[in-house]
Amino acid sequence: MDKKVFYGIIFLKLSRFSLTVKLYLPVKRWLLSLSLILLICISLFAISKFVAPLSSIVSSSSKEEATHEINDQLLLLQKSDEARSYCAHNKFNESFCLLVNMSMHSGKKRFYVWDLAENKAIDSGLVSHGCGDNWWGVVNTVRDPPFSNKYESHCTSEGKYRVGKRDYSQWGINVKYFLHGLDSTNSNALGREIVLHSWEEVKENEIFPAGTAEGWGCPAISNEFMKRLDGRLKNSKRPVLLWIFNED
Numbered sequence: 001m002d003k004k005v006f007y008g009i010i011f012l013k014l015s016r017f018s019l020t021v022k023l024y025l026p027v028k029r030w031l032l033s034l035s036l037i038l039l040i041c042i043s044l045f046a047i048s049k050f051v052a053p054l055s056s057i058v059s060s061s062s063k064e065e066a067t068h069e070i071n072d073q074l075l076l077l078q079k080s081d082e083a084r085s086y087c088a089h090n091k092f093n094e095s096f097c098l099l100v101n102m103s104m105h106s107g108k109k110r111f112y113v114w115d116l117a118e119n120k121a122i123d124s125g126l127v128s129h130g131c132g133d134n135w136w137g138v139v140n141t142v143r144d145p146p147f148s149n150k151y152e153s154h155c156t157s158e159g160k161y162r163v164g165k166r167d168y169s170q171w172g173i174n175v176k177y178f179l180h181g182l183d184s185t186n187s188n189a190l191g192r193e194i195v196l197h198s199w200e201e202v203k204e205n206e207i208f209p210a211g212t213a214e215g216w217g218c219p220a221i222s223n224e225f226m227k228r229l230d231g232r233l234k235n236s237k238r239p240v241l242l243w244i245f246n247e248d
Contacts (some may be wrong), residue, residue: 159183172198198226
C-alpha cells in the first residue's frame with residue numbers, strides 16, 4: 001500500500017474518533033450533571049421526611065421536660081413551706097434544711113440546701129438513689145425510682161430524717177452522717193445503714209440527659225458538694241432536717 005494512502009486512512013480514522021469524543025464528552029457531562037441534580041433532589045426529599053418527625057419528637061420532648069421542671073419547682077416550694085413549719089415545731093435548725101426532690105431527673109441537681117428564712121436554695125447538687133433489684137453502680141431509672149423501707153431492698157426511703165452523728169466513711173471524702181428516719185416510710189433507715197455520704201460516681205455538675213449512678217439506698221452526693229455541706233452540718237447547734245420526697 002502506498003504510504004500516502006496509508007497515512008490518509010489513518011488520518012481519516014483519527015478525525016472520526018476525535019469527532020466522536022467531542023460529541024460524547026458533552027453528553028457524558030450532561031448526564032452526570034442530571035444524575036447529580038436527581039441525587040440532590042432525592043436526598044432533600046428524604047431529609048425533609050426524616051427531619052420533620054424528628055423535630056416534632058424533639059419539640060415534644062422539650063415541652064415534656066419543661067412541664068417536669070415547673071412541677072418540680074412547685075413541689076419544692078410546697079415542701080419548703082412544710083419543712084419550715086416542721087423545724088419550728090420540733091426544735092430543728094430553723095436557718096436551713098436539706099430537701100431532696102426525687103421526682104426530678106437524676107442527672108439534674110435535686111439535693112438542695114434550703115434557706116428557710118429566705119425561702120430559697122443556697123446550694124445544690126446531684127444525688128444518687130437506690131437501685132432496688134437492678135444493678136448497683138449504674139443508671140437504671142432516671143426518674144421515679146423504687147422506694148422501700150424494707151431491709152435488703154436496696155431502695156431509697158421517702159420521708160423526713162434527722163441528720164445524726166458524723167462518722168468515718170469508706171466512700172468519697174471519708175465522711176458520713178447517720179440518718180434517723182422520722183416517718184413510717186423510713187423508720188428502718190438506721191438499721192439499714194442508710195447514711196449521707198459522698199461518692200466518686202456522683203458528679204459535681206449536672207449531666208442531664210444522662211443519669212446518676214445508683215447505690216443501695218443512701219443519698220450519696222459528690223465529693224465537692226459534701227465538703228461544703230460538711231461545714232454547715234458540723235457548725236449546726238440544732239438537729240438538721242433532711243427530707244426525701246417524691247411527687248405523689
